[in-house]
Amino acid sequence: MDKKKSEVDALSNAREHGVDIQMLKDNLKRSVSERIRRHRIALDMYNKLRNAKKL
Numbered sequence: 001m002d003k004k005k006s007e008v009d010a011l012s013n014a015r016e017h018g019v020d021i022q023m024l025k026d027n028l029k030r031s032v033s034e035r036i037r038r039h040r041i042a043l044d045m046y047n048k049l050r051n052a053k054k055l
Helices: 003-016 021-028 032-055
Strands: none
Touching: 003 021
């Protein structure tokens, strides 16, 4: 199997399993520092929600 066919198969398989390929592509356009900043925001929100559930 050639490399191009293998990449197409991998992307197709990922889509079938619910991976949002466009979201990944868009995220990779961001700088590393921006990705880290956005991750921290999401992690902070997760922790707030988790802690609120415990109350």
